[in-house]
Amino acid sequence: MPIVIRLINQKSDINLRLCVIDPNSFISLRDALKNGDLDFLIYQKDFFNDDSDFLFTPLLARKFSVLVNQDDPLYLKPAVNIADLQGRDIWIWNPKYKLPTIQKLIDQIKASNIDCTLNNISDGMVLSDYVLSNNGIGIVPGVLYDKHDASLRYIPLDSNVEIIYGIAALREKFEINHGKEIIQTIKQAVEIAKSEW
Secondary structure, rough: HHHHHHHHHHHHHOOOOOOOOOOOOOOOOOHHOOOOOEEEEEHHHHOOOOOOEEEEEEEEEOOOOOEEEEOOOOOOOOEEHHHHOOOEEEEEEOOOOOOOHHHHHHHHHHOOOOEEEEEEOOOHHHHHHHHHOOOOOOEEEOOOOOOOOOOOEEEEEEEOOOOOOEEEEEEEHHHOOOOOHHHHHHHHHHHHHHHHO
């Protein structure tokens, strides 16, 4: 996000202020947009699927990753398929606001008829702790990763389920809040960041 601020400052006199909101907090993300507490929100598309009050602009799509510790037999695999989850205790990151995409992945795993235990967990830090302490493996959105932690590895899950991330804005305030300019700038920042992934 620092790239976004630099680009906005170079292009215009818009005063962009960024804040990080825990999706598991008691803040209603939709209400924060409707009340004007937030003008834009970068989040998952399926959170806004059923609400025509919002415009949503996709930025990128990511699949899920399997989180394992360095002692796990999956650690060296380049990718994990659903059959590899056989016999495992699995902690699936699932926020307070249940998202259809995550449920679709859970349904896909269940439909594969493998024998595994699926547990929902909304706290990513606790999920990581469970994995580190050999209490199972994790499944997290592909954008959630810590590339500096060598004791954990995020391995792509071979599944057709993707999460679409993008920018949501209240439809009626989109133009007033410089929507087109902000979205173009964020898209540019995403492309710059992607080149470093």
